[in-house]
Amino acid sequence: MRLALGLSYDGRAYQGWQSQLTGLTVQDKLEAALAAFTTQPVTTLCAGRTDAGVHGLMQVVHFDIDMSRDMSSWVRGTNRYLPANIAVQWANEVTPEFHARGSALARRYAYILLESAVRPSIDAGRVGWVFRPLDEQAMQAAALHLIGEHDFTSFRASACQALSPVKHIKRVSITRRGAYWRFDFEANAFLHHMIRNIMGCLIAVGHGAQTPDWLREVLQARDRKAAAPTFAPEGLYFLGPVYDPKWELPERTPAYDWLPL
Structure with a gap:
């Protein structure tokens, strides 16, 4: 069986x-x-x-x-x-x-980020960390450039084994509660390091080092050197795949209720 x-x-x-x-x-x-x-x-x-x-x-x-x-x-x-x-x-x-x-129709990830002058302690290893303030409006505007089907070569690790760099991002959402940010991503599939490379770019925009339209330029460059450095893995969570209801599989686990936001 x-x-x-x-x-x-x-x-x-x-x-x-x-x-x-x-x-x-x-x-x-x-x-x-x-x-x-x-x-x-x-x-x-x-x-x-x-x-x-x-x-x-x-x-x-x-x-x-x-x-x-x-x-x-x-x-x-x-x-x-x-x-x-x-x-x-x-x-x-x-x-x-x-x-x-x-059989997966899509895959979902979340990145949890702590914005604080002091490094993580009890949540060390479970969240990413920045010590400078982030501009939510700028990051939201930048994220819009990622929606849809694109060639994501600029966000692809050199060791990526995917046959094609073309992926379809269906959703990017950014929310905040207190000192914690949550970035949600849903796509048909992701490239190796794709989300962590996107996070590096979104944070560069959030800090004011780049404008929101810079993300469109990075995407169009199709060159990994055009993007920001790969961001830390600690805050990244694989939420799981999305399947057709015909398979009658659970959509979530109790661990979802632990994740901030």
Whole structure:
């Protein structure tokens, strides 16, 4: 049967999602836990890879296995072998046509940013940080240039493996509560480091170092050198994929209620 799992994780201790020889990735920990629970090798495929230090509120994976268990048993049994900072939130049996990555209609991320003269403390590793004030109106105006289908080469990491730099950003929203900013992004897909590179540019605009229209120039340049430096990973959260309701999968996990704003 084909099984889909939704999991959340704190990415601070891991070298990203994708399996590496070091074994220090979220995928490595999940597959080791599944192997311990099922007593057989399990290979998973995820909805969207995350970088080192990036967190996941609802990563979705699928795998095929010849074993029948209650869905609650898959959750409890796998979590028994997972470290405390990774937890399977739900399990659903799906048809063989479901594909965690290929069936996703869109993907959503949020970046949480602290604006404070003093560095983070209790939320260190969970938020990005700037010590100078940001101009919300300027950042909102700059973000409008990103909406729609564009060639995002200027925001693409050199190691990106995507076949095409053309992506469609459906939504960018910027909100604030107290000292914390939240930037939400939704697109059909994202390039490697794309959001962190966009964040670097939005913050440059917010600080007044660049004008809002500069972001359009960066986009049109199709050159990574035209953009700002890649911003820190700590405040980035993968909110999860968007699927057709026909798959009957949860849209969120309880971790959403913890995220600021």
